[in-house]
Structure formats: C-alpha cells, structure tokens
Amino acid sequence: MIALRAKARAVAPFAAAAALWCAASAVDAARPERRMGRSEELLYFPSGLWVRQASLGYETAAADLGWLRCIQYYGEHRMTDNRFDRIGHVTEIVQELDPRFDQPTIFGAFVLGQEMGRPEAGLALLRRGLERNPESWQLAFEIGFLYYVCFDDHAAAARYFAMASRLPGHPDYVERFAAFAFQRAGEREMAILLWKRVLATGNKYMQEVARREIERLGGDPA
Amino acid sequence: MRPVLAIARNTIREALRERIALVAVVFGLAMVIASQVLAPLALGEGKKIVTDFGLAGSSLLATMLAVTLGTSLLHKELERRTIYSVMAKPVRRTEFLIGKFLGLWSTGAALLAVTTLMVLAVLTVAYRDPSWILAGSLALTLVEIGIVTAFVVFFSSFTTPGLAAFFTVTSLVAGHFAEDLLYFGTHGAAPALEIATTAAYWVLPHLTVFNARGLVVHGTPVPPERILFAVAYGLLYMGALLTAASAIFERREFR
Numbered sequence: 001m002i003a004l005r006a007k008a009r010a011v012a013p014f015a016a017a018a019a020l021w022c023a024a025s026a027v028d029a030a031r032p033e034r035r036m037g038r039s040e041e042l043l044y045f046p047s048g049l050w051v052r053q054a055s056l057g058y059e060t061a062a063a064d065l066g067w068l069r070c071i072q073y074y075g076e077h078r079m080t081d082n083r084f085d086r087i088g089h090v091t092e093i094v095q096e097l098d099p100r101f102d103q104p105t106i107f108g109a110f111v112l113g114q115e116m117g118r119p120e121a122g123l124a125l126l127r128r129g130l131e132r133n134p135e136s137w138q139l140a141f142e143i144g145f146l147y148y149v150c151f152d153d154h155a156a157a158a159r160y161f162a163m164a165s166r167l168p169g170h171p172d173y174v175e176r177f178a179a180f181a182f183q184r185a186g187e188r189e190m191a192i193l194l195w196k197r198v199l200a201t202g203n204k205y206m207q208e209v210a211r212r213e214i215e216r217l218g219g220d221p222a
Numbered sequence: 223m224r225p226v227l228a229i230a231r232n233t234i235r236e237a238l239r240e241r242i243a244l245v246a247v248v249f250g251l252a253m254v255i256a257s258q259v260l261a262p263l264a265l266g267e268g269k270k271i272v273t274d275f276g277l278a279g280s281s282l283l284a285t286m287l288a289v290t291l292g293t294s295l296l297h298k299e300l301e302r303r304t305i306y307s308v309m310a311k312p313v314r315r316t317e318f319l320i321g322k323f324l325g326l327w328s329t330g331a332a333l334l335a336v337t338t339l340m341v342l343a344v345l346t347v348a349y350r351d352p353s354w355i356l357a358g359s360l361a362l363t364l365v366e367i368g369i370v371t372a373f374v375v376f377f378s379s380f381t382t383p384g385l386a387a388f389f390t391v392t393s394l395v396a397g398h399f400a401e402d403l404l405y406f407g408t409h410g411a412a413p414a415l416e417i418a419t420t421a422a423y424w425v426l427p428h429l430t431v432f433n434a435r436g437l438v439v440h441g442t443p444v445p446p447e448r449i450l451f452a453v454a455y456g457l458l459y460m461g462a463l464l465t466a467a468s469a470i471f472e473r474r475e476f477r
Contacts, residue, residue, distance in 0.1 A: 056398045057433045061278040064264075064271045071265055100440045103267055203265035 233325025
C-alpha cells in the first residue's frame with residue numbers, strides 16, 4: 001500500500017503537467033485568433049491614441065514594440081498568403097506613438113503601394129506621417145517617389161522632391177532628384193534611379209522589391 | 223546639516239545591503255542580449271530600439287527601486303524601533319525625513335546613472351556611436367526620480383508601506399494624465415467638475431516635463447532651457463512634498 005502511494009506521489013507531478021498541457025492546448029485552440037482568418041488577426045490591435053495613454057510616458061518604446069509586431073506580421077504573410085491587410089493599421093499606430101520614427105510609415109506605404117497595389121492608401125499614410133512630422137525630408141521624398149513610380153504624376157513628384165530638398169538633414173541626391181523630375185529627364189532612367197536608392201537604403205524586404213523592379217525596367221541592380 | 227548627511231549616508235548603506243548592485247548587473251546583461259537579439263529583428267532600426275528600451279528600462283528600474291526601497295526603509299525604522307535611538311539624539315524629525323529622502327534619491331540616481339552608462343556603453347560598442355546626448359535625458363529622469371522619492375517619503379510619513387506604494391504609483395499614473403484631466407474639465411464639463419479638474423491639474427506632478435526620451439532617441443539634444451525649467455519645477459515640487467511630509471511627521475505619534 002505504502003509502495004503504491006509512493007508510486008502515485010512520483011507520478012502525480014507528471015500527471016498534473018500532462019493535464020495542464022491538455023488544458024493549455026484546449027485554451028489555445030479556442031483562442032479568438034484561431035477562429036479568425038489571418039486577415040483579422042490584428043483587428044483588435046488597440047488604437048495609437050489608446051496605446052499612447054496606456055504607455056505612461058514610454059510611447060517611443062511602445063512604438064518600437066509596434067514596429068517589431070509590424071515586421072513579424074509582414075514576415076508571416078510574406079511566407080504564406082501575401083496579404084497584408086492590416087499593415088496600414090499597425091504602421092499608423094507606430095506613427096501616432098512616435099511621429100519622428102519614419103521607417104515604419106515608409107515601409108507601410110511601400111507595402112501598400114507595391115505589394116498590395118493600393119498606392120493611394122500608401123500615399124494617405126505618408127501624408128498623415130508628414131502632417132505629424134513636417135520636418136521629415138524622408139517622408140516628403142517618399143511621397144514624391146510614390147507620385148513618380150505609381151501615379152506617373154511627375155509634376156507632383158517634382159514638387160515633393162523639391163520640398164524634401166528644403167527640409168533639414170536631406171542628402172545631396174534629393175536635390176538631384178528634384179532637378180531631374182522638374183526637367184522630366186528620361187522617365188525610365190529616373191524610375192531606375194529611384195529604385196536604386198531604395199536598393200541602397202531600404203530594408204531587406206524593400207531591397208527585394210527594388211531589385212525586381214529594376215530588372216523589370218531593364219536596369220542592372222548591381 | 224550634519225545629521226541630515228549622516229542619515230542620508232546611513233540610508234544609502236542600508237539600501238546597498240539590499241543588493242541593488244545585482245539589479246544593475248542583470249540590466250547590463252539584458253542590454254547586451256537585447257542589442258544582439260533585437261537588432262537583426264528590427265530591420266535596420268536596432269540602434270533606436272536598443273536606446274529606447276535601454277532608457278525606458280533604466281527609468282522604470284529606478285522608479286521601482288525608489289518605490290519599493292522607500293516604502294520599506296522608513297517602515298523598518300518604525301517597526302524595529304530604531305527611530306527611537308535616532309530621535310533621542312539632537313536630530314529633528316524634519317532632518318530625519320530629509321536625510322532619508324536624500325539617501326533614497328542618491329541611491330535611485332546612482333542606479334539610474336549606472337544603467338544609463340550601460341546603455342551608452344552598448345551603443346558605443348555595438349553601433350560605434352557614443353550618444354552623449356543621452357545625458358540630457360538622464361538629467362531630466364534624475365529629477366523625475368527625485369519627485370518619485372519625495373512622493374514615497376510623503377506617503378510613508380503617515381501610512382503603511384503597501385498603501386504608500388499604492389498611493390505613489392497612483393499619483394505617478396495620474397500625473398501622466400494631468401493635461402487630459404484639464405482638457406476634459408475645461409471642455410463642456412459642469413462648473414464644479416471644471417474647478418476640481420483644474421485643481422487636480424495644478425496639484426498633480428507634470429511628469430511629461432521630464433520625458434525627453436522621444437528627443438534623444440532621434441538624435442536631438444535636450445535644449446538647456448528645458449533642463450533648467452524641469453530642474454526648477456522638480457525642486458519646487460519636491461520642496462512642497464517634503465514640507466507637507468515633515469508637517470505630518472512632526473505630529474505623528476510613534477507607538
């Protein structure tokens with residue numbers, strides 16, 4: 001009897017662990033995200049305003065978490081269904097939390113414009129970013145980029161390149177792009193130049209798209 | 223002044239006995255690991271993320287240390303009745319309270335300075351960028367920790383450690399909503415509510431004054447006039463809290 005009890009005592013922790021594992025699996029299976037489609041997984045991601053209040057002064061760190069979540073979301077979908085329906089929502093939250101953090105806005109606009117074929121949504125995201133951070137030459141430049149590449153509106157592109165060239169911290173090439181666009185220099189060459197800039201400065205996902213676009217235009221990515 | 227400094231020294235010694243140096247070591251390790259793990263995941267924004275998390279982490283740690291140590295240290299003096307031996311000497315209660323405050327603030331400030339230096343070291347080694355502008359954010363956070371410590375001392379002067387910690391955290395959280403409170407009170411609320419929210423706005427600490435993390439992570443130095451204003455505001459606020467605390471503590475009966 002005593003031996004039996006000792007055995008039972010030895011087995012009890014493993015039985016408890018197994019029961020917990022089963023319960024956890026059941027809870028995990030019942031998670032709302034499991035029932036939702038992949039496109040709805042970030043539907044209940046809180047708004048930027050709410051996160052700003054809840055972050056209690058640590059909004060830039062909260063923006064970083066949003067950026068990491070955004071990359072994770074993009075990576076997951078890049079490897080599966082190539083649908084990025086919530087990318088605009090997440091990048092806008094990051095924009096609200098840290099208006100000077102330009103990369104998520106640029107990346108979000110890039111994905112919306114190039115990967116999802118919704119350049120007007122990308123443009124709206126960039127415009128909101130520029131309203132929140134009017135000193136950013138990068139956002140003005142990216143708006144010019146979208147106008148040039150996606151809308152073929154060279155006049156608007158030139159206007160935004162020129163705006164970028166008046167903002168503090170801009171590199172020299174911004175002025176060159178503004179001049180090129182104003183002169184309506186060979187359009188194909190201009191597009192290749194713009195994509196080459198993405199190849200040189202964008203993240204690895206953006207570089208992949210840039211390489212593809214340069215090849216499509218008959219340019220040499222190298 | 224001498225009794226105040228002696229009590230402050232003793233408080234630092236007592237705090238060090240709680241092995242807070244370990245906190246700094248764990249923080250340093252976490253920073254190094256974060257810089258290696260997060261950087262590749264952040265698609266080129268590793269430096270910004272490491273700086274953000276580093277500054278937020280060091281500020282949170284120093285705040286938590288001030289709250290936990292502060293509420294327990296003053297209570298221990300009363301619980302162990304060691305305060306009687308101090309009061310038997312020519313030391314006024316106000317001096318005792320100020321000494322405790324200075325000791326706790328120095329401990330929190332030292333932890334904050336060490337952890338911020340660790341962030342700076344990681345940035346220098348991992349990104350070859352010694353971001354000296356972090357010093358501006360450090361200066362403001364040091365004053366913020368002073369206000370947190372003053373709140374801890376104020377609430378500890380009349381209540382239990384648990385409640386003192388609760389009231390301190392509540393005041394700090396409410397401090398972050400001070401401007402929102404004023405906004406809601408002055409935009410269509412009843413007159414009585416408007417008076418109440420305006421009063422709360424002036425009484426609550428405006429902690430946003432001390433938050434320059436959003437500037438320094440983007441490479442913008444904190445303007446000197448902002449630091450001067452924050453220091454002046456912080457010192458005035460601490461002075462008001464300590465005056466109220468000593469008025470209460472003078473009347474308190476020890477059992």
